Amino acid sequence: MRIPFTGPLPPPLIIPPSAVTKEGAVSALTHFLKAPAGSAAPLSEHAQQAKTKTVLLTGAGISVASGLADYRGVNGTYTQNKSYRPxxxxxxxxxxxxxxxxxxxxFLGWRGLNRSKPNPAHFAIxxxxxxxxxxxxxxxNVDSFHGLAHxxxxTVELHGFLRALVCLxxxxxxxxDVFQQRLAELNPAWAEFLQQLLASGALDTENPVERRRLGFRTNPDGDADVPxxxxxxxxxxxxxxxxxxxxxxxxxxxGHVDVDVDGAWTSSPSGSAPSEGVGILKPNVIMFGExxxxxxxxxxxEAIDSAAKILVVGSSLATYSAWRLVKRAHEQGMGIGILNMGGVRKEEVFFGELLPERHHGRGSGDGHNRWEALRRELVRASLPxxxxxxxxxxxxxxxxSV
Incomplete structure (x- = not known):
């Protein structure tokens, strides 16, 4: 996975303008999901009939209401901690x-992630x-909430999942959970420290700002930092x-693994792992650089290609692995909707034809008809x-039911 886009995100484009309100956004998204989709790409009659549904692409923003941090929201990891580096x-x-x-x-962050649950957005999907x-x-997301909710x-878990580890x-x-118990057995002092954090209330609040006030930072991937x-x-x-x-x-x-009498890793003479990585347990997620x-x-x-439209929910598309999927949909002429709080990476690529400076003079004829068609197939809202x-x-x- 490539290093995420770190530049400033532009203000969100709102399409149609009425989607700035809750009622307008609901109306636009309802129409987007229900309306038959057109396609700029030539399709056979069979393929056109098969491509009638919407594929959803979700990111960390959808899980904020579950008590998890996101990356680029108001209280996001990158927003609040400029020095954060995964x-x-x-x-x-x-x-x-x-x-x-x-x-x-x-070890410190797992309890908060593990006790979090899907929120109404997951169940609505x-x-x-x-x-x-x-x-x-x-x-x-690596929180497994989609599988729990529906x-x-x-569901394709693009970046893996935290519910298990994988041996390399x-x-x-x-x-x-089994691994967490093993960590507690190997680290009794840390287990006691975790209990102290629990007693302080640092894990009781779902507000990332309040957690930081209590000396405890959490990130969307279950990672926690105590300075x-x-x-x-x-x-x-x-x-x-x-x-x-x-x-x-x-x-x-x-292969050989150096462990102590308790089965815990011990450092090799060079301080590094054996060249073959024998016995290394890694979270079953895609790390940066992997x-x-x-x-x-x-x-x-295939999920993108089989759909008629794509709706992005809770993602700024800062990682290229996600952005390229929306780009793929755009290149196929698919309808594109984005429901995300705040800006999205290069969203003008997907919505540029609806920018005011690009549709002046399209009052009639084919240009006007094309713009009207685009307006029906594109939705952008910045609401929870x-x-x-x-x-x-x-x-x-x-x-x-009417």
């Missing part, structure tokens, strides 16, 4: 000390699936399967998804 894949793989720091912060308007979701609606040697998965904490003391286990049955390396030799698996990338592209999407579902149900 761990990179090569750092995690190469450095025992980097993994200590990562797992210590994850499930309702849209039941209504036959949405048949695929592609999410950038298990029957197909044997590729077996390990449940995150001054002695991360170098943290211990973490190796893959239990690789300890029992060490894998055979590429050169034919048997490639999205080919099968996941293909599944996301947890408020808007349930109202959209209600509006669609009401119109269907």
């Amino acid at each position: 761990i990179y894949y090569h750092e995690f793989i190469a450095s025992h000390e980097s993994r200590k720091r990562y797992w210590a912060r994850s 499930g309702d849209l699936g039941t209504l036959g308007l949405v048949d695929n979701v592609v999410t950038q 298990p029957k609606l197909k 040697s044997c590729r077996r998965l390990m449940d995150r 001054g904490a002695p991360y170098y003391t943290f211990r973490y286990p190796a893959c239990p399967h690789c300890l029992r049955r060490p894998p055979i390396l590429k050169d034919g030799s048997k 490639s999205i698996p080919a099968d996941v990338k293909t599944a996301a592209e 998804a947890e408020e808007i999407l349930p109202l959209v579902v209600d509006a669609i149900r009401s119109s269907s």
Whole structure:
């Protein structure tokens, strides 16, 4: 995954202008989801009939109402903490000390993420699936909320998920709750510190600003930071399967993991992991600098290609892996809707033809007709998804019952 776009985002374009209000946004999105979609790309009659539904692309903003931080919102990680820098894949793989720091912060942050639940926006998406308007979701999020809220609606987890770890040697998965218990056993002092955080109320509030006031920063991926904490003391286990049955390396030799008597990793003489990464457990997410698996990338592209329209919810599209999917939809002439608080990366690429300076003089004829068609197939609103999407579902149900 490429490093995210870090430049300032422009003010959101609002399309149609009435979508600046809650009522206008609900009306525009209702029409967007229900209206038959046109296409700028030539399609066979069979393909045109098949492409009638909307694919959703969701980001961290949809989970803010669940108590999780986002990245670029008013209280987002990048907004409130200008020095924030996520761990990179090569750092995690190469450095025992980097993994200590990562797992210590994850140990503190996991409880908050694990107790969070899907919010009305997630359930409304499930309702849209039941209504036959949405048949695929592609999410950038790693919180597993979509699967919990609408298990029957197909979801592609573009960046993986935090509910499990994966061993980089044997590729077996390990449940995150089981791993959390193992971390507590290996780190009794840290487990006590976590209890102190709980007692302070730092994990009781869902307000990121209040958490920071209590000396506790949380990020959307379950990562938590306590300034001054002695991360170098943290211990973490190796893959239990690789300890029992060490894998055979590429050169034919048997892999080996250095652990202490409790089964916790110990540093190799160089302070780094073995070259083959034997027994390293990694969160089953795509870290920055790591490639999205080919099968996941293909599944996301197929979800886009099979739809008539795409609706982005709660994403500024700052990561290229997400932005390119909307670009793919745009190049196919698909209808595009965005419901996101604040600006979106290069959204003028998708909505540019509706900018005022581009439709002067289109009062009649083909130009006017094209602009009117675009206006019906493009929606942009900057309002909370947890408020808007349930109202959209209600509006669609009401119109269907008339």
